[in-house]
Amino acid sequence: MSDYVIRPIRAHEWREVRALRLEALRDEDAPLAFVESYEEGAAQPDEFWQTRAQGSSDDGGPQTGARQFVAIAGDGTWVGTSVALVEKAGFTATGMSFHGSLGPEIEMARVL
Numbered sequence: 001m002s003d004y005v006i007r008p009i010r011a012h013e014w015r016e017v018r019a020l021r022l023e024a025l026r027d028e029d030a031p032l033a034f035v036e037s038y039e040e041g042a043a044q045p046d047e048f049w050q051t052r053a054q055g056s057s058d059d060g061g062p063q064t065g066a067r068q069f070v071a072i073a074g075d076g077t078w079v080g081t082s083v084a085l086v087e088k089a090g091f092t093a094t095g096m097s098f099h100g101s102l103g104p105e106i107e108m109a110r111v112l
Helices: 011-025 030-034 036-043 046-055
Strands: 002-010 064-075 078-085 092-100 102-107
Touching: 002 030, 002 102, 011 046, 011 064, 011 078
Parallel strands: none
Antiparallel strands: 002 064, 064 078, 092 102
């Protein structure tokens, strides 16, 4: 049995985030599961991956709308990831969506 560490990603780990995502996109069901193909992910420039990692990293602070966690095996290999969307208190979904730094995002608003 292997020991794993599960923790939030850090912004400077964007290369590891990219590599793990591209590995997952090689699965034949990936376009359905991730709403993205390997070709689309691989075509993204470094700046996209840097922004994506920053926007869901532990470094992003409390204002970020997502937090990405990674599972790291005892030998340092990244073996899995999960992203949790963070809803801000008092905000509700508007029914609209847009393409944000993490991909498709749901617009949230707060009635004042």
